[in-house]
Amino acid sequence: MAYNKVENATNRIYERTLTYDKYTDPAVLEKEMDLIFSKSWQLVGHVSQLEKVGDFFTTEVAKEPIIVTRGNDEVIRAFYNVCPHRATKLEKSESGKKKILQCSYHGWTFKLDGKLNKAPNFKGEDEACVQDACLRSVRMEILESLIFVNLDDEAKPLNESYGDFFDRLGKFPFLNELKRTNQKTRVIKANWKAFIDNYLECDHCHVAHPSFVSALDMNDYQIITCENYSLQGSVVIPDKNYGTVDLNKAEMQGGSFFWLWPNLMVTIYPGPGNMATIQMLPIDHETTLAVYTYYFRDENLTQEEKDLVTFAEQVRQEDVELVELEQIGFRSRAFNKGNYSSSEKAIVQFHEMVLEALNE
Ligand code: FES
Ligand SMILES: [Fe+2]
Structure with missing residues (x-):
């Protein structure tokens, strides 16, 4: 549109x-x-909320639970805040700093880049079934330090979605x-x-x-x-x-x-x-x-x-x-x-x- x-x-x-x-x-x-x-594109935050590795915040976009993290590689990423094991909302707090994210249901843990760290109830042969499990990522872009998320994988990139708005904003x-x-x-x-x-x-x-x-x-x-x-x-x-x-x-x-x-x-x-x-x-x-x-x-x-x-x-x-x-x-x-x-x-x-x- x-x-x-x-x-x-x-x-x-x-x-x-x-x-x-x-x-x-x-x-x-x-x-x-x-x-x-x-x-x-929905504004979810500002980079000043994620200054250090491990900083995260959670939010909602169109009723979807979302988590935004800064990983060990300094990269900011956004995910659905939902456990791939059985859908439990993963991180409950609004913001904080963590090395690892842990689901409160069966204790699966995830790295800040969304990859599975451990699935304690999947042992032996079961382990291979979930080795590729990870948090589902969501489209995210940052312009002028503002963090935006879009649930639509087909949407136009952020900087093409609002004419010259970000150029104007960048002039302040x-x-x-x-x-x-x-x-x-x-x-x-x-x-x-x-x-x-x-x-x-x-x-x-x-x-x-x-x-x-x-x-x-x-x-x-x-x-x-x-x-x-x-x-x-x-x-x-x-x-x-x-x-x-x-x-x-x-x-x-x-x-x-x-x-x-x-x-x-x-x-x-x-x-x-x-x-x-x-x-x-x-x-x-x-x-x-x-x-x-x-x-x-x-x-x-x-x-x-x-x-x-x-x-x-x-x-x-x-x-x-x-x-x-x-x-x-x-x-x-x-x-x-x-x-x-x-x-x-x-x-x-x-x-x-x-x-x-x-x-x-
Ligand atoms: S639902 Fe998250 S570990 Fe089971
Ligand atoms: Fe007014």
């Missing part, structure tokens, strides 16, 4: 936007799990100095797409985000749709209230807010070198786990960096309240579809991609 309809985007008649049953029907989410989440000079410093999660009572819709337009910013619009030059706010991603941004207005950040001296003068198909947002705020990723992970058709991850130069945040996080979280809190109200209306019989202004073209792109992925 590819989306690259920059031209004429504002003049199109927006017919292919989602009807509200797409936000309330559990069968739609099942289809999305198969056709969207199991076929797209501080990016390779950043570490993953902290993560917060929050359960939102809305369909995962409602939050994406909310992120993809800023018509609501004047109404809902007073601090955001007073800091950024909204006359110059732009939304650009690109190949399988979109970008919004503006420069800051100097001397405006923005925590303790001195915008005249800030490393980043402008804000850049990216969305990547299907459920990843990457934000870079004005101020000191910073990045945040936001992922919307469906729990069920009307509940979503929002995962906010922050990247700064050091785990010990400066006051300026703490203020930036507070600012970003304030904006998000305002958004969460709105999408939860929207979800109530999605369930109502009052309307079955919305209206989209010409400045909401990034939502139209997203909706067209959803429909295409669902073969509708």
Whole structure:
């Protein structure tokens, strides 16, 4: 799938936007799990989580248990976190450092490169039957220190999947100095797409985000749709209230807010070198786990960096309240579809991609 309809985007008649049953029907989410989440690149972590040999973390992608390790050869690999003996989830902790991975059921052990180390209940003649057993690997790619996994063996490589996104990201000079410093999660009572819709337009910013619009030059706010991603941004207005950040001296003068198909947002705020990723992970058709991850130069945040996080979280809190109200209306019989202004073209792109992925 590819989306690259920059031209004429504002003049199109927006017919292919989602009807509200797409936000309330559990069968739609099942289809999305198969056709969207199991076929797209999903961010699972950052290389700063695996600095040393033996470091690992576990996660889930489209309900599949995944483990990512750094082996003795320093190579980072991703596997299904499932024992080949009889399917038991292998590693139970979220992260750690180990020389060997051991299944808690019958004690099979695996090296960090996924190969079987020992199968204690297979002795003598049995041993030969399992000598080639290993963890099943999963496609993984790392760009700009971000670790992505794709469950689809046929999917396009990561660097061909998002147009020039990684080139753009690589131009932020501080990016390779950043570490993953902290993560917060929050359960939102809305369909995962409602939050994406909310992120993809800023018509609501004047109404809902007073601090955001007073800091950024909204006359110059732009939304650009690109190949399988979109970008919004503006420069800051100097001397405006923005925590303790001195915008005249800030490393980043402008804000850049990216969305990547299907459920990843990457934000870079004005101020000191910073990045945040936001992922919307469906729990069920009307509940979503929002995962906010922050990247700064050091785990010990400066006051300026703490203020930036507070600012970003304030904006998000305002958004969460709105999408939860929207979800109530999605369930109502009052309307079955919305209206989209010409400045909401990034939502139209997203909706067209959803429909295409669902073969509708
Ligand atoms: S299921 Fe893992 S060792 Fe038996
Ligand atoms: Fe918002």
